[in-house]
Amino acid sequence: MKVTDKYLLSIVGPTAIGKTALSIQLANHFNTDIVSADSRQFFKEMSIGTATPSKEELAAAKHHFIHHKSITEDYNVGAFEKDAIKQIKTLHQSHDTVIMVGGSGLYVDAVTKGLDNFPEVDxxxxxxxxxxxxxxxxxxxxxxxxxxxxxxxxxxxxxxxxxxxxxxxxxxxxxxxxxxxLNKDKNKRPFKTITIGLEAERPIIYDRINQRVIKMVEAGLVDEVKLLLPYKNLNSLKTVGYKEVFKYLEGEWSLEVAISEIQKNSRRFAKRQLTWFKKNPETFWFDYKTSLKDIIFKIESQF
Structure with missing residues (x-):
C-alpha cells in the first residue's frame, strides 16, 4: 500500500446477512474504526428493532454514528454525508483504511459517490x-x-x-x-472505495430474517416500542419493526400478526436492498459463508 493511498471499505448487503460481524473482523484485521451507514441505528432510543450492534460488538471495534442522535432531532442524509466525510477524513489521518457498514443504500451512496444537488423547495x-x-x-x-x-x-x-x-x-x-x-457533477472523494457485498440464496436470507425478528421480540422489542408510543408520528419511527408493534399496542393487530408483518416487511426491505446494491457494478460479491481470509485477499489485491 502506498503511503498516500486512503481506502474506504464499504460493507453492504441485505439485512441479517452478517455485515456487522464481518465489519468488526475487518476492523480488527486493518486496526481501524467502523463508520455506520445504517440510518435506523443513528437513534439512541431504537436498539432492539434496529439490530444495533451489541455491547460486546461495540467494544470489539470503535464505532461511529451509532446512537449519536435522538428521534426528536431532525437528521437527514445530507447532514450525514457532511458528518461522515468529516469523520472519515479525520480517521484517515491515522489510518490508511476505514470500514463503513450499513444497509441504507442512499446513505452509503451519499458517502461513496456524493449526493445529487437539488433546488430548495417550499x-x-x-x-x-x-x-x-x-x-x-x-x-x-x-x-x-x-x-x-x-x-x-x-x-x-x-x-x-x-x-x-x-x-x-x-x-x-x-x-x-x-x-x-440526478447524476450531475458530484464531489470527488479523497479516498478509493472498495465495496464488499454479502449475499445468500433468497430462502436463506428470508429464514435469517424470520429468526432475527423472533429474537428481537424475545429480547424485548414490544417494551422498547411501548416507550416510543408518544412519538409514533415521527418519521424515524415509521419503519419496519416499530410501525407494526404500534398497531399491536393500539389493539389493531394481535402480537402474532404484528410479528408476521415485521417478518414480511423485513423480507421486502431485504429485496429492495439487494436491488439497490446490485446496481453497483464495482461491488465484489461474496456468499455470506465465505472465509474472512478469502475476503481479505480480494481486498488487499485492490490496494
Whole structure:
C-alpha cells in the first residue's frame, strides 16, 4: 500500500446477512474504526428493532454514528454525508483504511459517490403531500409521479412513500422532473472505495430474517416500542419493526400478526436492498459463508 493511498471499505448487503460481524473482523484485521451507514441505528432510543450492534460488538471495534442522535432531532442524509466525510477524513489521518457498514443504500451512496444537488423547495409542499398520503394513499401519489416524471416512477423505490414524496416535492417545487437533477457533477472523494457485498440464496436470507425478528421480540422489542408510543408520528419511527408493534399496542393487530408483518416487511426491505446494491457494478460479491481470509485477499489485491 502506498503511503498516500486512503481506502474506504464499504460493507453492504441485505439485512441479517452478517455485515456487522464481518465489519468488526475487518476492523480488527486493518486496526481501524467502523463508520455506520445504517440510518435506523443513528437513534439512541431504537436498539432492539434496529439490530444495533451489541455491547460486546461495540467494544470489539470503535464505532461511529451509532446512537449519536435522538428521534426528536431532525437528521437527514445530507447532514450525514457532511458528518461522515468529516469523520472519515479525520480517521484517515491515522489510518490508511476505514470500514463503513450499513444497509441504507442512499446513505452509503451519499458517502461513496456524493449526493445529487437539488433546488430548495417550499417546505409546505412536503406537508401537503404527507396529508395527501394520509387521505388518498400511496397509489395516488404514485400516479401523480408517473405523470410528472415517468423516469423517476420507473427507477426509484416506488413502494417507499418517503422516496415518492421526495421526488414529487422536487417536481412540484421546481417545475422540473426530479430525474433531471440526478447524476450531475458530484464531489470527488479523497479516498478509493472498495465495496464488499454479502449475499445468500433468497430462502436463506428470508429464514435469517424470520429468526432475527423472533429474537428481537424475545429480547424485548414490544417494551422498547411501548416507550416510543408518544412519538409514533415521527418519521424515524415509521419503519419496519416499530410501525407494526404500534398497531399491536393500539389493539389493531394481535402480537402474532404484528410479528408476521415485521417478518414480511423485513423480507421486502431485504429485496429492495439487494436491488439497490446490485446496481453497483464495482461491488465484489461474496456468499455470506465465505472465509474472512478469502475476503481479505480480494481486498488487499485492490490496494
Amino acid at each position: 417546505k409546505s409542499i412536503r406537508q401537503q403531500l404527507n396529508n395527501q398520503l394520509e387521505q388518498e394513499g400511496l397509489k395516488a401519489l404514485q400516479r401523480q409521479l408517473k405523470q410528472l416524471d415517468p423516469i423517476s416512477y420507473n427507477t426509484i423505490t416506488i413502494d417507499n412513500p418517503h422516496r415518492v414524496i421526495r421526488a414529487l416535492e422536487i417536481c412540484i417545487g421546481s417545475g422540473q422532473p426530479y430525474s433531471s437533477f
